[in-house]
Amino acid sequence: MKECKIDECHRDTIDELCIRHTAALTSLEQMFDAWKIAYGEKYSKTKYMEALLKDDNGVGIWVQEIIKFKLQED
Numbered sequence: 001m002k003e004c005k006i007d008e009c010h011r012d013t014i015d016e017l018c019i020r021h022t023a024a025l026t027s028l029e030q031m032f033d034a035w036k037i038a039y040g041e042k043y044s045k046t047k048y049m050e051a052l053l054k055d056d057n058g059v060g061i062w063v064q065e066i067i068k069f070k071l072q073e074d
């Protein structure tokens with residue numbers, strides 16, 4: 001067993017991310033698809049994630065933790 005890659009999270013997992021954060025990542029991707037339709041293809045994912053960190057729009061803590069992780073990764 002490994003630990004989830006999210007710093008704040010210490011759940012055991014067989015993948016890089018625990019079940020909760022995997023689900024959060026999936027919903028982040030889905031929301032980004034919807035966002036692109038609304039704002040256009042040129043809207044970058046980084047901009048999108050930064051906007052969600054400032055104003056979470058009710059996305060929730062799991063998604064915010066994923067965003068912080070992704071922004072560090074880039």
Ligand SMILES: [Zn+2]
Binds near residue numbers: 009010011018021
């Ligand atoms: Zn996790």
